[in-house]
Amino acid sequence: MTSPPDFPQPADPSGQPALSDADLLTRHIGGDTTAFSEIVKRHRDRMWAVALRTLGDPDEAADAVQDAFVSAYRKAESFRGDAAVTTWLHRIVVNACLDRMRRKSVRPVADDELIEAAERDMPLPDQTAEREVSLEVTAALKLLPADQRAALVLVDMMGYSVEDAAAVLDVPAGTVKSRCARGRAKLAPILSHLRNRSDLTRVSSPKGAELRDG
Amino acid sequence: MTGDTHYDLEILAELAEGLLDDATALEVRSHLAICDACGESLAGLAAVRELLSAVPVTAMPLGVAMRIDRALEAEAQRGGLRLVEEPDWDEIMKDSPWEEKPVSEPEPQVLPEVVPLAARRKRSRRAWAMPITAAAAAAVVFGGVGLATQLVASGPGEGVTGGQVAGPAVSPEKSPLKTAEAAWAVRASGHNYTSRELNGPLLGYFGPEPGTGSNSDEQTDKCVARKANELDRQPIAVDRAFYNGQDATIMAFWEDKTINAVRVVVVGSNCHNLRPEGLATWN
Numbered sequence: 100m101t102s103p104p105d106f107p108q109p110a111d112p113s114g115q116p117a118l119s120d121a122d123l124l125t126r127h128i129g130g131d132t133t134a135f136s137e138i139v140k141r142h143r144d145r146m147w148a149v150a151l152r153t154l155g156d157p158d159e160a161a162d163a164v165q166d167a168f169v170s171a172y173r174k175a176e177s178f179r180g181d182a183a184v185t186t187w188l189h190r191i192v193v194n195a196c197l198d199r200m201r202r203k204s205v206r207p208v209a210d211d212e213l214i215e216a217a218e219r220d221m222p223l224p225d226q227t228a229e230r231e232v233s234l235e236v237t238a239a240l241k242l243l244p245a246d247q248r249a250a251l252v253l254v255d256m257m258g259y260s261v262e263d264a265a266a267v268l269d270v271p272a273g274t275v276k277s278r279c280a281r282g283r284a285k286l287a288p289i290l291s292h293l294r295n296r297s298d299l300t301r302v303s304s305p306k307g308a309e310l311r312d313g
Numbered sequence: 314m315t316g317d318t319h320y321d322l323e324i325l326a327e328l329a330e331g332l333l334d335d336a337t338a339l340e341v342r343s344h345l346a347i348c349d350a351c352g353e354s355l356a357g358l359a360a361v362r363e364l365l366s367a368v369p370v371t372a373m374p375l376g377v378a379m380r381i382d383r384a385l386e387a388e389a390q391r392g393g394l395r396l397v398e399e400p401d402w403d404e405i406m407k408d409s410p411w412e413e414k415p416v417s418e419p420e421p422q423v424l425p426e427v428v429p430l431a432a433r434r435k436r437s438r439r440a441w442a443m444p445i446t447a448a449a450a451a452a453v454v455f456g457g458v459g460l461a462t463q464l465v466a467s468g469p470g471e472g473v474t475g476g477q478v479a480g481p482a483v484s485p486e487k488s489p490l491k492t493a494e495a496a497w498a499v500r501a502s503g504h505n506y507t508s509r510e511l512n513g514p515l516l517g518y519f520g521p522e523p524g525t526g527s528n529s530d531e532q533t534d535k536c537v538a539r540k541a542n543e544l545d546r547q548p549i550a551v552d553r554a555f556y557n558g559q560d561a562t563i564m565a566f567w568e569d570k571t572i573n574a575v576r577v578v579v580v581g582s583n584c585h586n587l588r589p590e591g592l593a594t595w596n
Contacts, residue, residue, distance in 0.1 A: 147373035255365035280326035287357045294360040
């Protein structure tokens, strides 16, 4: 199996190849007290991105990532060498996020509610359009069922292949595709106004420029 | 299809993912060739993917990274990871006659969760896993000069009330230490010490306060006695409190009184060091 992302290994000043994640994990199990810190250092930004996007809340994401790393630390021996360490870590993080979402019993939202939410969201032209788009995308993702959200975060947001996302989520590739398709279908009407606005801000048409400049 | 004229978004999304069977896919594609509205919907789905991928990636905030480091550090200590500074008590005690006796002392609950190494945990638990009487005997054996000095230094009735060196398990008739008053008082401030605080002046945190309620128990006393024996001196002060959120006993020993230097020892419930022994100032 391939690891979901291509992690550039940090260059070793001595010129020797850096230890692989699997080597580090083996050392951790063997009692090396610094090995796990190195694993954390390598992957924390990516794990943070996954958790933040899945949960849409920095506090929740921080708790989930901490839980996940502590859990990985404890159950390092349960790691099986036939999977990439990164896949294993992603799975632990995603599961920590899904656990949190389930505990908060996020209610699946019906389609008509999604439409209403879309209608409520009026485009607000301002200077921080990009940031606002991010916030709206995050808010829209929260309206999706957890499994669809997790699939879209991995595939569309993090850019992992469907196969890698399937390995992380421990479901068949077809299931990932199906969850992505249904998730995108729900998001399309909610986010359609952003698409229009992005056309506007890019001044791609005389009509857009006219609208923007009044 | 909705209203016999258009396909709904989910069908179009499945088409884009290649999830439709060949016949259905062909049918939808034929429709798309002539239907602007459905073409627009399909473009909308593609735009969703673009929007999702355009959300900027942010690095983990430093505060979160530090929090995780601390949590993992605490996890390492709970799991009984061997600290470099810690003497190998199992090795030292392995030939002791009492090591084979059944454990009669309830062990402190360290943390029931899974820890990475069973071997480590076993080791850390054994630190105090000896019969009470044997522990008392150990205190006598190791006591030596320190305790004798103490007998002279603090006569009956003068000593600060607090833990007794040998602990209550030793019967007064048989113990040679029955008149020994402990030279230290064990406070229980409940303060959560940080490593930084333990480098600075300590007097304000757990300076001697006569009359402050003592909170000694047998295990703490044994541990303090052990550290006192290791360092061959009596502590200035002992505080049962917390260190970075963990139950801890903090002991202060004079390193060099003339230059106001104090040696600080921080141990957990198993009497193993939670922190490398360090020097601090007293005043």
